[in-house]
Amino acid sequence: MASDLPATPLPRARKRFGQHFLHDPAIVRRIVNCVAADEGETVVEIGPGRGALTGLLASCGAQLHLVEIDRELAGDLMMRYAEAPAVTVHTGDVLRFDFTALAGQLNTRLVLVGNLPYNIASPLLIALLSVLDCVDRAIFMLQREVAQRLAAMPGSRDYGRLTVMVSRSCTVEVLFDVRPGAFQPPPKVDSTLVWVCPRAAPLGPPVDSQAYAQVVRTAFSQRRKTLRNSLRSYHPDLAFKEAGIDPGTRPETLSAAQFAQLTAALYPG
Numbered sequence: 001m002a003s004d005l006p007a008t009p010l011p012r013a014r015k016r017f018g019q020h021f022l023h024d025p026a027i028v029r030r031i032v033n034c035v036a037a038d039e040g041e042t043v044v045e046i047g048p049g050r051g052a053l054t055g056l057l058a059s060c061g062a063q064l065h066l067v068e069i070d071r072e073l074a075g076d077l078m079m080r081y082a083e084a085p086a087v088t089v090h091t092g093d094v095l096r097f098d099f100t101a102l103a104g105q106l107n108t109r110l111v112l113v114g115n116l117p118y119n120i121a122s123p124l125l126i127a128l129l130s131v132l133d134c135v136d137r138a139i140f141m142l143q144r145e146v147a148q149r150l151a152a153m154p155g156s157r158d159y160g161r162l163t164v165m166v167s168r169s170c171t172v173e174v175l176f177d178v179r180p181g182a183f184q185p186p187p188k189v190d191s192t193l194v195w196v197c198p199r200a201a202p203l204g205p206p207v208d209s210q211a212y213a214q215v216v217r218t219a220f221s222q223r224r225k226t227l228r229n230s231l232r233s234y235h236p237d238l239a240f241k242e243a244g245i246d247p248g249t250r251p252e253t254l255s256a257a258q259f260a261q262l263t264a265a266l267y268p269g
Contacts, residue, residue, distance in 0.1 A: 022052040022115055022141075024182035029056065031193060034175055035113050035139050037062040042106050046094050046114030046124070046140075051077055053113065058087055062111070065102065067094045095123060103134035112138035115191075121146050122162055125196075129169055130209070132198040139175075139195055147174055147192035159252045161220040165213065168256035169202045204260025211267045216259055219251035226250060231266075239265035 022028055031053060037043050039061030048054045048066045050073065058064050058081070066089045068074040074091040081087040090097065094114075103110050112135060116124060121142050128135065142150070145158075150172045152158035166172065173195040180186035215231070222230045227240070228247035240247040242265040245258060254262070 020115070020117075020183040020185060020187045021049045022182060023050075023184045024178075027178055027182045028052050030176065031113070031139065031141070032056040032060070034193065034195065035060075035111065037111055041111050041136075042103075042108050043111045043113060044099070044102070046112060046116065048077060049073055049115070051080065053115070054081075054087075057113070058084060062086070063106070064088070065090060067092065067097050069093050095120060095127060099128075099131045100134050109134055109136040111136050113140070115141040118143045118146070125150070125162065125166055129165065132169055135198055137195065137197045139193065141178065141191050141193050143187075144177060144190040144192045147194050150194060150196075154255050155253050160223070161216055164216050164220075164254070164256050164259055166196070168204065168212070168260060169199055171197050171199060173197075202260070203255070204257035205264045207260050207263040208267060212260060212263045215263045215266060216251075219254075219259070223251050227254075227262075234266050236262075236266060 022031075035043065035057065037057060037060040041062045042065065043057055043060075043062045044065045044067060045054060045057060046067050048068055049070075054064070054066060054077065064087045066074075066077055066087065068077060068089065068091060071091055074089055078089045081089065099110060099112075112128075121140070128138070146162070148158045149160055149162050150166055151174050152160070152163045175193040175195055178191040178193065180188070180190065183191075215234075218233070219227060219230050226248050227245065227250065228236070230251065237247065239262060243258070243261040245254065245262055
């Protein structure tokens with residue numbers, strides 16, 4: 001079994017990748033306990049970095065796939081786990097990684113885990129919505145602000161486009177906060193671990209996912225305006241009536257199910 005502590009000097013953090021490496025052993029153990037990977041499962045660790053989580057994840061008996069964009073870090077992980085047949089390292093951008101192909105090749109659903117850099121957290125969460133059929137659960141460390149947006153309720157300050165997009169297809173549970181000192185170098189903000197689990201079926205009526213995303217994007221592009229004004233290019237008066245939605249309300253007051261109802265009315269048939 002490979003050690004979770006590299007013998008060679010630690011690779012430095014690169015600002016362009018938004019790297020903040022976990023180094024607190026207690027936090028690492030808590031995260032791995034939350035992942036609760038079983039033998040026979042396939043875990044994809046996103047951005048393993050120096051491998052603080054990797055060693056404990058590899059000891060769970062699961063098949064472990066590491067996706068790392070930093071070639072130096074990926075090379076270090078390849079050497080450390082060269083004799084661990086259950087660990088596979090993929091060098092590349094996770095935003096271009098084919099989760100569906102991996103799940104299909106292994107005939108299993110995936111458990112995703114990662115300490116996500118701020119600059120990719122929202123784009124990755126949105127991208128994963130299109131591959132949820134191959135995801136069992138995801139446990140992500142996020143900037144606390146992003147976690148609050150994911151778990152926000154309609155009408156709250158943090159509620160917005162990301163909330164509406166994710167909450168329609170997933171449940172989100174906030175697990176615990178992590179202070180900057182648990183990372184090296186320490187970020188300027190607190191972080192939060194969240195559990196994201198695909199729903200059995202999306203909230204609201206069935207709608208085209210691209211149409212839903214476009215309606216939500218347009219509505220929140222001018223969130224200070226009423227829905228009547230922000231969606232005026234759709235000529236939506238009849239759709240508001242059919243969906244039972246007050247056109248004078250603002251987008252942050254609508255639930256994901258209501259946005260689905262509105263999308264169904266705007267795109268009938």
